[in-house]
Amino acid sequence: MDLPVEEWTSHILQKWSLLPKSIQVTISTAETLNDIFLHSSSLLQPEDEIFLKRLSGDYLVGKDPDAPLFYREEGNKKFQKKDYLEATVLYSKGVSHSRPHTEDISLCYANRSAALFHLGQYETCLKDINRAQMHGYPERLQPKMLLRKAECLVTLGRLPEASQAISDLESNFAAKPTLAASQLQILQRTLCHLKIKVQEKENLTEAFPAALTKAFEDVDLRQENEQISSASSSVSLCTDPLKGRYLVATKDILPGELLVKERAFVSVLNPGEMPPRHHSLESKWDTRVTTGDLYCHRCLKHTLATVPCDGCSYAKYCSQECMQQAWDLYHSVECSQGALLLTLGVFCHIALRSTLLARFEDAGKVMKLCGESSNRDICLPESKNLVQMLSYDLGGESEKKGKTVEAPIPGCDINGKYKNNYNAVFHLLPHTENHSPEHKFLCALSVSALCRQLEAASLQVFTAAPKSCRLKAVEAPALCPELSVWGVAMLRHMLQLQCNAQAITTIQQTGSKEKLITDSRQVRLATGLFPVISLLNHSCSPNTSVSFISTSATIRASQQIRKGQEILHCYGPHESRMGVAERHQKLKSQYFFDCNCSPCEREKQSSQKGPGREAFCCHACGALLQGGDVLSCGTASCTESVSRDHLVSRLQNLQQQVGMARKLLRNGKLERAIQLLLRGQHDAESFLSSEHSMVGEIEDHLARAYAALGDWEKSAAHLQKSLRVVEACHGPSSIEMGHELFKLAQIFFNGTH
Structure with missing residues (x-):
């Protein structure tokens, strides 16, 4: 990729x-x-x-004239099954393959507006209705769409506009009585209900603020750095013959303080799974949802109602404005080279x-x-x-000529x-x-x-x-x-780019929308270049964390940073996710340096002293086992010893057992899954460290199973055990800990309702 x-x-x-x-x-x-x-x-x-x-x-990145009909029909199938989200994406694919000012594009926009209406996306629905009309939506189909427009306006409380839309609709009925009697009767009945709704709303006093403030306002730097754009005045830029350029704290910094807020100089959306069309067995048109279907190719904003490039089917945007800006800046050159760029x-x-x-x-x-x-x-x-x-x-x-x-x-x-x-x-x-x-x-x-x-x-x-x-x-x-x-x-x-590209990530929920407990995972959305963030050196246990909104990255202190201390960022290999040998191999192969950060030095010394968290324990006394091919108990009073190969074999069997339980969970066979997991839990306690990742995984699956049965008390108890393992492995401020706490909050919420 x-x-x-x-x-x-x-x-x-x-x-x-x-x-x-x-x-x-x-x-x-x-x-x-x-x-x-x-x-x-x-x-x-x-x-x-x-x-x-x-x-x-x-x-396939060009516009195929046969594709809009295909995607519209596929979208209609999803719409009939009330899968409005999937229908919206399929209609968007139809829009992308349509030429401007054609019946194809107007029909796709109109159909998408219907799906958006059922998703409660009323403002976006109105935009699609306007787009459909702008591209020449057929007169014969106008009444139904105008009625949808009026319904949106009523729901949004825009009553004067709703009244005008109803008036226009009545005029349309009178001027062009082309509808069948049964259809006309249904539309007129709906229209009457809408008029009553408008009158009722006009008589109500407003019980909520007319405009709610945004839940999350943009956070800006308190005081911008005079030397480094996009950085806080709390940091300064230094150089060193060995380190190169790096940032240090100019004062004591508290956890959570914003240090850098930088917009990517350049970013490119990750194309996601885009199989070449000869890999598709059923059709040359792909109906799967990819990253490129859900995010603006310029600003990376999540959007259900994409606006396509007029020249290709690949580039999609959140608005006409983003589309035009992309064209002016780079897409006028890239448009004809889309397939080549995907290949390269x-x-x-x-x-x-x-x-x-x-x-x-x-x-x-x-x-x-x-x-x-x-x-x-x-x-x-x-x-x-x-x-x-x-x-x-x-x-x-202007160039400053001759100035040395x-x-x-x-x-x-x-x-x-x-x-x-x-x-x-x-x-x-x-x-x-x-x-x-x-x-x-x-x-x-x-x-x-x-x-x-x-x-x-x-x-x-x-x-x-x-x-x-x-x-x-x-x-x-x-x-x-x-x-x-x-x-x-x-x-x-x-x-x-091998050393300086930054993965722009987002959090996506996993699991079906019917689930009461949803999981989330971090996914790579795009790749960008951030010149200021590229100044940060690596640590396997950094003192900062990074997050993304659109094309902007924010770097915050994740712990207290003393004046004069270096600001450190993690390039990927983190001490909580992989061992020192694996981290060194990855950093050397991609970034060309040998890491000598404190966690690496500490881990090298501790690995010589004894086992880590992923260790085996003595079944007799519970102490951690140590040694090579033959493991012995670490306590002087215990003489137990066991072959490492035997315990590795037991671990592999346990992993297979948990895998089977996971499959049973996915298939809704909860009782059988719980039996298998409880057996695995008992087995794990007899030979694995209490902080072993497999112990945490078993507890997490048990929490999911009991949540699915509605037994919130047992679910919370098992998830809290999983939390202890996650905290030991990844740290109290890790993103993994955040995901687990979010799940626990959902369990407590559901348990009180």
Whole structure:
């Protein structure tokens, strides 16, 4: 997903393996990214492009004229079963494949408005009714939709508008009596009820505030940092020959304090499960719900009623405004390349979008400024090199010609300010020397193939655009006046992303809507670049936590941070979720460093002293067992010993037993599941540590089973036991602890009703 599809990756790696050794050496020892790109791109042959075109042709991202009818009919089936949520998504898919101002799109919008009405989404329903009318909804079908509009307005308390809609509807009946007598009778009866409703509401005094304040208002930084945009004044930017750039506290910071609130410079929605159409057995049209169906492709806002791009079926937005902004900024170029970008992966897509968000001339200026004279990353300011500086931002400040100054911290402007702009993004480290030659070759050829397609499409991008967007399209930068500059900039970004990409996450509920107790999980929604957050170094037990709203990330202190202490972030491997050896392997392979944080050092020492939480215990006295192939009791008075293999085998059997119980729970066979889990609970107590994750999992499943039976007291008791394990494994402030507490709150709530 981040990198190109497997077929293209395999093709390029095979191509690399067949290159003469001399060419491999030339690319491997190239001193600059420019040399890597030029040497690699010269090897891209027409047959490679044909192969890539065939791969990208498997993705259906254009508008298929036959698809709207298919999706509308599938949506109607769900609607008839009262599955209005699923129906809404299917109607949205129909909208995405429809051309503007056609009966197809108007019918899909109208049908979606009906589903939204049943979901209680009255404001959104009204918007869809207006869209249906704007795109030429047939006159013969207007009465039913106008009645729905009046019902929405009455429900929302917008009585003058509701009265006007009712009046318009009565006029429509009188002017065009085309409806069958039975239909007309039903509509008129509903209309009478609505008129009575309006009168009743007009006579009622308002019992609630006309406008409720938002439950969650946007939280802003108390005092913004003068040196670092999007950061609190509680932190400052420092550099170190070994650490590079990092943030430290300028004062004592309390838990929960907001330290950074940054909007992504660039973000790309995770496409989710998008199988190529030849993988679909039943139809070339996919009816499954993906991330791309539920979130705006620009601002990442959750939306049921998406507004599609006029030119492709893939890009969807929460509003016409977001659609137009995306078109102006980057989608006018990306639109015709949607299938290719899905084939080349999210990193390649972000690389392109980053350069499109910067003015093309400035991308070249920054590259010339850095003058990558070697394959090494930009040197740290301690080298005291004097460089020719330019004052740069996306607003287009003028170049300060001829001004020689001491180099500031990389990414800062001439005034020493670190901003959320392309200059800061460009100076994120690509770690060129750490990537394998094969990986650099793959990235370079992928970017080269994309550049060639952009160059080929440059004459068509602005002429083949939909009429509604054509005027805006001409404002996009010229695509390839100097192909190599584009390519090198994008190659740099692709290499940067392995270490600097930030997964933008959201919390999604799991389980069916009928369940009284819902679970939740963190899912990756998009990938973005956050220049300020990228300044934070890693710790396996960080002193901050990160959360996301739309494309904005907020970093808060998760514990007290003393003045002068470093602000630390977790890159993924956390001490509560994996052991030190696994963390080190992951950090080394992705981020190219050996972690020496306090938890790692502490865990290395403790692993030499004795077993951890995932240990076996003595069945005789309950103490933790220690040793190698043969485990012995840790207490002097107990002489019990047992083979490790025997206990591992018991654990595997227990895991299978719990898996069977989980399947029984899913199938509603609660009593049998409980019997199996209670047997497993008794078995686990005889040989597993009380803090073992399997003990917690069994208690969690028992809590679910008793909740499903309505036995809230037993459910709460088992969940509280699970909580103790979760707290021991993940810590009292962990997201895992939050999920468990949320479930416990639901149990207590249901138990009191």
